Amino acid sequence: MSHSPNQPILLTSSLHVDDARKAIAALVDDLIQESSAINDPADIEAVALDKAIDRILAVDLLSPIDVPAADNSAMDGFAFDGKCLDTTSPTISLRIVGTAFAGKPYDGIIGSGECLKIMTGAVMPAGCDTVIPQEFTTAKDEFTIEFKQDQLKLGENRRLRGEDLQKGKPAIATGRLLRPSDLGLAASLGIPTLQVKRKLKVAILSSGDELRSLGQALDAGSIYDSNRYSLTGLLNRLNLEIIDCGIVRDDPASLKQAFIEASNKADVLISSGGVSVGEADFTKQIMQELGDVGFWKIAMRPGRPMAFGVLKPVAGKSPARKTLFFGLPGNPVAVMVTFYQFVRAALLQLNGSNQTQPPLTQAMAEAPIRKKPGRTEFQRAILGRSADGKPTVRLTGSQGAGILRSMSEANCFVILGHEQGNVAAGDWVDIALFDGLL
Numbered sequence: 001m002s003h004s005p006n007q008p009i010l011l012t013s014s015l016h017v018d019d020a021r022k023a024i025a026a027l028v029d030d031l032i033q034e035s036s037a038i039n040d041p042a043d044i045e046a047v048a049l050d051k052a053i054d055r056i057l058a059v060d061l062l063s064p065i066d067v068p069a070a071d072n073s074a075m076d077g078f079a080f081d082g083k084c085l086d087t088t089s090p091t092i093s094l095r096i097v098g099t100a101f102a103g104k105p106y107d108g109i110i111g112s113g114e115c116l117k118i119m120t121g122a123v124m125p126a127g128c129d130t131v132i133p134q135e136f137t138t139a140k141d142e143f144t145i146e147f148k149q150d151q152l153k154l155g156e157n158r159r160l161r162g163e164d165l166q167k168g169k170p171a172i173a174t175g176r177l178l179r180p181s182d183l184g185l186a187a188s189l190g191i192p193t194l195q196v197k198r199k200l201k202v203a204i205l206s207s208g209d210e211l212r213s214l215g216q217a218l219d220a221g222s223i224y225d226s227n228r229y230s231l232t233g234l235l236n237r238l239n240l241e242i243i244d245c246g247i248v249r250d251d252p253a254s255l256k257q258a259f260i261e262a263s264n265k266a267d268v269l270i271s272s273g274g275v276s277v278g279e280a281d282f283t284k285q286i287m288q289e290l291g292d293v294g295f296w297k298i299a300m301r302p303g304r305p306m307a308f309g310v311l312k313p314v315a316g317k318s319p320a321r322k323t324l325f326f327g328l329p330g331n332p333v334a335v336m337v338t339f340y341q342f343v344r345a346a347l348l349q350l351n352g353s354n355q356t357q358p359p360l361t362q363a364m365a366e367a368p369i370r371k372k373p374g375r376t377e378f379q380r381a382i383l384g385r386s387a388d389g390k391p392t393v394r395l396t397g398s399q400g401a402g403i404l405r406s407m408s409e410a411n412c413f414v415i416l417g418h419e420q421g422n423v424a425a426g427d428w429v430d431i432a433l434f435d436g437l438l
């Protein structure tokens with residue numbers, strides 16, 4: 001489904017998670033087109049390589065050189081011109097005329113019946129096309145090696161100039177979420193700085209009269225605001241600029257004021273709480289005044305109610321761009337699940353990344369899992385391994401949407417699709433790991 005950001009998203013029936021994801025992606029796309037958020041030079045900055053981790057590359061990184069810069073040996077061994085060998089005899093014998101080291105090329109000529117002792121990474125001498133690894137040779141005398149003809153593979157054990165990267169061609173494409181290997185790759189090309197998208201400014205706030213800040217005393221019925229801390233952790237993992245707007249009381253005037261202030265400063269506003277049926281009514285009214293926001297019921301668990309849309313730019317905002325808005329459900333696990341399922345991808349997309357979806361894999365359920373068809377479930381679990389080496393997964397106890405321990409003890413989500421019914425022990429299920437390795 002798609003819609004323009006100028007049309008309020010009015011949905012009353014339960015929305016399939018895939019449709020919610022598509023609607024979000026379409027609206028983010030509209031926003032990008034409208035604001036030129038991708039191509040505006042003001043949204044690009046140069047950062048030193050050692051500060052570029054987890055940033056998004058804004059301009060193709062073109063290789064200034066061929067990599068490797070010259071043909072070189074992939075093995076410690078002996079280089080020669082395979083075309084000049086007498087391959088009729090079962091044993092080949094070559095005279096060593098010199099040595100090439102990595103960084104110290106040999107610039108003499110290797111004639112017929114001759115070879116050059118060569119180290120891994122050393123430039124191949126002119127005219128030579130093959131390296132025989134040292135372990136396939138025997139020393140006939142101090143200056144001569146021998147090897148069996150059937151060990152010979154013409155053209156092997158060398159790395160060709162430009163086989164990794166060619167001068168002028170993209171070494172890393174625009175939109176790459178930069179990982180350690182990308183920084184190494186840029187360094188291998190001698191490039192000290194990268195053009196990356198500026199960090200998105202993301203405002204967060206928690207709404208609820210029962211919420212108290214850390215350090216405050218808890219009175220009857222009040223609880224500590226944990227959602228801002230989970231959200232801060234999630235946003236820090238994406239290396240974004242966080243604007244903490246604190247706790248906002250559940251009254252129209254405070255909420256309206258907080259939303260105006262946040263949207264004045266931020267590209268994106270993420271709130272938690274206040275989106276379920278009872279409370280959404282007055283929030284809905286405020287949202288109608290401030291922007292186009294739909295109040296969704298999503299066929300998922302946890303994370304059923306969610307508000308999503310845009311807030312209009314407030315007077316004086318520069319540049320005058322809309323603010324993307326996510327009103328996440330208040331339950332602490334629902335916040336993290338909806339962030340993982342919708343917000344993360346939208347933030348990456350808005351900032352020009354082309355890798356918005358985390359990889360899924362599969363594991364075998366260690367025990368049965370109850371599941372009703374008709375909604376997507378995100379259960380918290382621990383990935384392990386069976387005695388015979390198969391990946392297995394077991395749930396982290398009670399799965400209530402308010403039980404943050406189920407997240408804290410888990411290392412993955414078990415994702416049970418919309419149509420899926422009960423899972424039997426031994427069934428394969430989709431999982432998404434919390435942590436990436438690199």
Ligand SMILES: Nc1nc2c(c(=O)[nH]1)N[C@H]1C(S)=C(S)[C@@H](COP(=O)(O)OP(=O)(O)OC[C@H]3O[C@@H](n4cnc5c(N)ncnc54)[C@H](O)[C@@H]3O)O[C@H]1N2
Nearest residue numbers: 206208224225226227273274275276277304329330331334
């Ligand atoms: N009649 C209905 N009631 C509810 C529905 C429904 O469809 N019909 N949906 C339920 C679901 S599912 C969820 S989730 C919640 C979402 O409600 P809200 O977004 O309005 O969230 P709150 O009522 O404000 O809070 C829910 C729960 O989470 C706690 N909370 C809220 N904010 C924080 C925070 N920052 N840190 C820690 N804990 C927080 C809050 O105290 C509540 O216990 O609605 C259901 N109801």
Ligand code: MOO
Nearest residue numbers: 302303304334401
């Ligand atoms: O979003 Mo609610 O937490 O599904 O339970």
